[in-house]
Amino acid sequence: MYSQQVIDHFNNPRNQGRMENPDGVGKVGNPVCGDVMYIYIKVKDDVIQDISWETMGCAAAIATSSMISELAKGKTLDEAEKITRGDVADALQGLPSVKMHCSNLAADGLRKAIEDYRNRRGMA
Amino acid sequence: MxxxxxxxxxxxxxxxxxxxxxxxxxxxxxxxxxxxxxxxxxxxxxxxxxxxxxxxxxxxxxxxxxxxxxxxxxxxxxxxxxxxxxxxxxxxxxxxxxxxxxxxxxxxxxxxxxxxxxxxxxxxxxxxxxxxxxxxxxxxxxxxxxxxxxxxxxxxxxxxxxxxxxxxxxxxxxxxxxxxxxxxxxxxxxxxxxxxxxxxxxxxxxxxxxxxxxxxxxxxxxxxxxxxxxxxxxxxxxxxxxxxxxxxxxxxxxGEEERPREMPRIERLRDELIDGVSIIENSWLNGHPKRRLPINAHFCFRFIEGESLVLRLSGKGIYASTGSACSSKSLKPSHVLLAIGLPPEDAHSSLRLTLGRDNTEGDIQYTLKVLPEVVTDLRKISPFKASFQE
Incomplete structure (x- = not known):
């Protein structure tokens, strides 16, 4: 049911871990639904210098967290903000349809982290 | 493997x-x-x-x-x-x-x-x-x-x-x-x-x-x-x-002819599995302690999700299933686990291990070595370590 890319990111997650003193944090999902994602970013000159994440959830939730960290790293905030759920799913060679809406939270998490960063900087 | x-x-x-x-x-x-x-x-x-x-x-x-x-x-x-x-x-x-x-x-x-x-x-x-x-x-x-x-x-x-x-x-x-x-x-x-x-x-x-x-x-x-x-x-x-x-x-x-000697053997293996798993923190056995199938062990492991557990175990050659239907066609937690009073966040974290004729002592030893490692790995990834309040 999962693509090789999903299984690879699930088994070898990239940029995983809690970040000390992040510039922005995005928390999405709900334990009641089974998927929770925390996305942490460090920003310098409007560019995402570092990104990491913590996720409780199914393989799709973990793989999308891992994938968005690769997609967003080094991007400007404006570029990163435009990454969609569809982009994440495409980069993973697709997700099962039941997982598209419930577990594909990473793009939302990243946007929230960027929003959090801007709020902290009084830029919102 | x-x-x-x-x-x-x-x-x-x-x-x-x-x-x-x-x-x-x-x-x-x-x-x-x-x-x-x-x-x-x-x-x-x-x-x-x-x-x-x-x-x-x-x-x-x-x-x-x-x-x-x-x-x-x-x-x-x-x-x-x-x-x-x-x-x-x-x-x-x-x-x-x-x-x-x-x-x-x-x-x-x-x-x-x-x-x-x-x-x-x-x-x-x-x-x-x-x-x-x-x-x-x-x-x-x-x-x-x-x-x-x-x-x-x-x-x-x-x-x-x-x-x-x-x-x-x-x-x-x-x-x-x-x-x-x-x-x-x-x-x-x-x-x-x-x-x-x-x-x-x-x-x-x-x-x-x-x-x-x-x-x-x-x-x-x-x-x-x-x-x-x-x-x-x-x-x-x-x-x-x-x-x-x-x-x-x-x-x-x-099955009926062999039941009198086969089921006690499987039950002993199952009990060994339950004892071994019970030392993992924030986990527990679901179902009745005595009035249960001799082949069945069913656990919750808080702060991780059942499908991830099943897939990581599968990567290590251990084939199990989750009560959380997240693994299959629906994303709803198991109706059985909700019916026995588990909150949804715990119902998502379940693992069912069911033994049979082909299982050996070596299988149980291997599972008891691999399962705690997989649980630890997934908890490392999870934002929740000790409670859902973090």
Missing amino acids: RQVYLDHSATSAVDPRVIEVMMPFFDVRYGNASSLHTMGQEANRALEDARKTVAQKLHCTPEEIIFTSGGTESNNAAFKGAAFTRLRKGKKGHIITSTIEHDCVLNTCQWLESLGFSVTYLPVDNYGLVSPESLEDAITGDTILVSIMHANNEIGTIQDIRELAHIAHERDVLFHTDAVQSVTKVPVDVQEIGVDLLSVSSHKIHGPKGVGCLYVKKGTTVDPLLHGGGHEKGFRSGTENIPGIVGFSEALAI
């Missing part, structure tokens, strides 16, 4: 002895049991011998065994059969079941509700047990059928079917039990437990897929699901699956 199959409640390997007795019926003795010629009669003899064997193992007469395509059909046939009999008299009726039944029962009930039948879903306690008092209170003058599963497919809890059937019979109501998970694991004697209808599946007992039976006590009227050439005394038309039926009866015979 070592392969450890711990998903015997999903399905089981066909025993080589079963395959052997099935083989001639594919290409040598392939006759249609309804044919008059010698080959047909040979097939018919095999069919009736299989029926005798199954009847003997379940402690009933051959006439009371209807071969079906398996557990789902048997359960559908019991519920819809009882309902159709009632409809034929121009009436609807009331059905009682439990909240922890298999989907093939719950979805059948919902469909019957859409036709105008009413259904009471009895709650269960934290162990998954139905209370006899709640059944007694639920029966009305309009109740046509009570169905409570013998052993639960997720948490393995075994009901006192004898007592529940007795309550139904005191009020002249038919009693059905889904024994798909319990047959060959614990004694199933239809006379002793006193049921009118009982469902059995072959592939859960090291037999082939696509076959099973419904026990229908003599004198019980349930209308057929399938009309046609009048096979199975008109209850289940369709050319009989002779290789499957022969295999099913052999699997049941082997």
